[in-house]
Amino acid sequence: MSTHNIHAERVLILDFGSQYSQLIARRIREAGVYCELHPFDLDAAVIRDFAPRGIILSGGPQSVHEEETPRAHPCVFELGVPVLGICYGMQTMAAQLGGRVAAATHREYGYAQVRARGHSALLRDIEDHTSPEGYGLLDVWMSHGDRVESLPDGFQVIAETANAPLAGIADETRRFYGVQFHPEVTHTRQGQRILDRFVHDICGCQRLWTPTNIIQDSIATVRRQVGTDAVLLGLSGGVDSSVVAALLHRAIGDQLTCVFVDNGLLRRGEGEQVMRTFARHMGVRVIRVDAEDRFLGRLKGITDPEQKRKIIGNTFIEVFDDEASKLENVQWLAQGTIYPDVIESAGAKTGKAKVIKSHHNVGGLPEEMNLKLIEPLRELFKDEVRKIGIELGLPSEMVYRHPFPGPGLGVRILGEVHREDAETLRRADDIFIEELRRAELYDQVSQAFAVFLPVRSVGVVGDNRQYAHVIALRAVETIDFMTARWAHLPYDFLDLVCRRIVNEIPDVSRVVYDITGKPPGTIEWE
Ligand SMILES: Nc1ncnc2c1ncn2[C@@H]1O[C@H](COP(=O)(O)OP(=O)(O)OP(=O)(O)O)[C@@H](O)[C@H]1O
Ligand SMILES: O=c1[nH]c(=O)c2[nH+]cn([C@@H]3O[C@H](COP(=O)(O)O)[C@@H](O)[C@H]3O)c2[nH]1
Numbered sequence: 272m273s274t275h276n277i278h279a280e281r282v283l284i285l286d287f288g289s290q291y292s293q294l295i296a297r298r299i300r301e302a303g304v305y306c307e308l309h310p311f312d313l314d315a316a317v318i319r320d321f322a323p324r325g326i327i328l329s330g331g332p333q334s335v336h337e338e339e340t341p342r343a344h345p346c347v348f349e350l351g352v353p354v355l356g357i358c359y360g361m362q363t364m365a366a367q368l369g370g371r372v373a374a375a376t377h378r379e380y381g382y383a384q385v386r387a388r389g390h391s392a393l394l395r396d397i398e399d400h401t402s403p404e405g406y407g408l409l410d411v412w413m414s415h416g417d418r419v420e421s422l423p424d425g426f427q428v429i430a431e432t433a434n435a436p437l438a439g440i441a442d443e444t445r446r447f448y449g450v451q452f453h454p455e456v457t458h459t460r461q462g463q464r465i466l467d468r469f470v471h472d473i474c475g476c477q478r479l480w481t482p483t484n485i486i487q488d489s490i491a492t493v494r495r496q497v498g499t500d501a502v503l504l505g506l507s508g509g510v511d512s513s514v515v516a517a518l519l520h521r522a523i524g525d526q527l528t529c530v531f532v533d534n535g536l537l538r539r540g541e542g543e544q545v546m547r548t549f550a551r552h553m554g555v556r557v558i559r560v561d562a563e564d565r566f567l568g569r570l571k572g573i574t575d576p577e578q579k580r581k582i583i584g585n586t587f588i589e590v591f592d593d594e595a596s597k598l599e600n601v602q603w604l605a606q607g608t609i610y611p612d613v614i615e616s617a618g619a620k621t622g623k624a625k626v627i628k629s630h631h632n633v634g635g636l637p638e639e640m641n642l643k644l645i646e647p648l649r650e651l652f653k654d655e656v657r658k659i660g661i662e663l664g665l666p667s668e669m670v671y672r673h674p675f676p677g678p679g680l681g682v683r684i685l686g687e688v689h690r691e692d693a694e695t696l697r698r699a700d701d702i703f704i705e706e707l708r709r710a711e712l713y714d715q716v717s718q719a720f721a722v723f724l725p726v727r728s729v730g731v732v733g734d735n736r737q738y739a740h741v742i743a744l745r746a747v748e749t750i751d752f753m754t755a756r757w758a759h760l761p762y763d764f765l766d767l768v769c770r771r772i773v774n775e776i777p778d779v780s781r782v783v784y785d786i787t788g789k790p791p792g793t794i795e796w797e
């Protein structure tokens with residue numbers, strides 16, 4: 272049983288549309304405090320029911336001084352809990368409580384140095400440098416064009432810059448704080464300390480949100496939820512489903528059955544690895560379904576990328592359906608949904624956030640099969656999922672592996688998918704990944720893989736003419752996979768990988784390296 276109620280002390284973040292709202296939530300979680308991110312116009316009744324220990328108002332693209340721009344519900348300032356406004360959040364707090372906000376003559380984007388004033392509970396003793404006059408100086412990151420020009424009653428200035436004399440404000444009595452800079456971004460060097468200060472010292476939250484507590488709590492919840500029913504999980508070998516498998520196995524043991532589908536579009540050794548880690552080492556019941564013929568059969572003659580994705584998704588559903596109907600007493604389908612998926616799909620529904628992913632995995636399973644859904648990672652960010660995976664004893668190569676798309680090699684073999692090309696690609700990809708690991712570059716890039724190009728190019732090998740395929744290598748660096756920079760891998764390294772691929776795989780005569788960023792490219796080629 273869980274020893275603490277890890278959700279009891281919670282912080283509410285109201286999202287005014289900042290690019291960094293999710294980052295605020297991640298930082299609060301890093302501080303060991305449970306928080307949720309919701310749209311700024313969340314119902315007052317829901318806000319009260321949430322019973323937050325503190326509220327954070329995020330930044331946002333709009334201008335408080337224009338008409339009809341977002342406001343926090345007045346109840347935010349009436350609950351008697353601390354409030355921290357960041358950028359737009361500070362501006363709207365100031366405006367709503369009687370201060371004035373206007374466009375500044377100078378905008379501030381990027382680095383700025385803030386001078387702390389007085390001894391606020393928020394910034395006291397937190398500094399990067401000390402000025403000759405003895406003031407604390409903070410290196411921060413700004414992104415604003417408006418500024419607070421006059422303070423509401425009860426507020427004092429706690430930080431200033433040349434361009435924003437009111438860069439930090441506080442009403443210590445009501446425990447309302449505002450900062451014009453962004454403590455949630457890593458460029459604000461003391462940002463985590465400032466947020467720690469807010470949630471621990473000002474809101475009075477303890478550090479209950481830790482991997483050990485999260486695991487204990489999820490186990491208790493899962494046991495309560497499923498009782499003695501059986502649970503089915505699609506296990507891909509990817510991070511999320513692997514962590515769900517480990518967690519459910521610990522919670523309900525033999526009541527869990529995993530289905531691993533080999534669709535013929537997986538990386539080399541994937542099936543073997545899944546069976547070794549889960550079935551052999553951990554004693555999880557895993558059914559391996561060999562569905563290569565079924566998938567490749569359906570893909571015959573299909574060249575359009577979107578059509579390929581749809582066919583692969585639908586075939587997954589069929590295979591799952593078949594497997595589920597063979598099992599007895601299965602009432603639940605487990606899924607590796609994580610918190611960013613929840614935020615993004617809510618945003619997509621209300622139209623407040625831009626639709627980020629239109630990718631599909633094995634979507635649609637629940638309706639098709641009438642199973643109840645169980646999603647034990649629904650509240651967690653990827654980094655939290657990884658920490659839990661490690662704590663549950665999963666190997667770190669599994670927990671820290673690069674993401675792999677649901678449609679797999681199906682979107683990395685351009686045009687029609689042929690079995691022998693999939694094998695060629697698997698070999699090339701395996702060489703690339705193996706060498707990245709050997710050179711200790713694997714963890715320095717966010718995602719790396721090979722792509723099969725269905726064109727032929729002439730080469731010369733051993734005095735003979737060779738007319739064979741082209742492999743493209745792709746490696747990117749990114750935080751959120753929304754934008755990416757191509758990885759500047761060393762030439763000598765690329766040279767080595769190229770030579771191995773061309774020498775070891777007869778069907779490849781040429782290797783190219785993709786130097787397109789995202790945008791304008793996407794990460795996958797299809
Ligand atoms: N080959 C497969 N066999 C069984 N289930 C699969 C397979 N591929 C995907 N799935 C299911 O689809 C879900 C979504 O896939 P997705 O790639 O988003 O997540 P993941 O594989 O768990 O983790 P990661 O994002 O690290 O790849 C998985 O959690 C898993 O339940
Ligand atoms: O689970 C998935 N199902 C999909 O259909 C899918 N398509 C792309 N990706 C992964 O998403 C990230 C961004 O990819 P793109 O720049 O190609 O859109 C990269 O990490 C891609 O590998 C997918 N993941």
Ligand SMILES: NC(=O)CC[C@H](N)C(=O)O
Nearest residue numbers: 330331358359415416417
């Ligand atoms: N990053 C923000 O929250 C910006 C707030 C507001 N749009 C400004 O320019 O000042």
Ligand SMILES: [Mg+2]
Nearest residue numbers: 507509675676
């Ligand atoms: Mg995956």
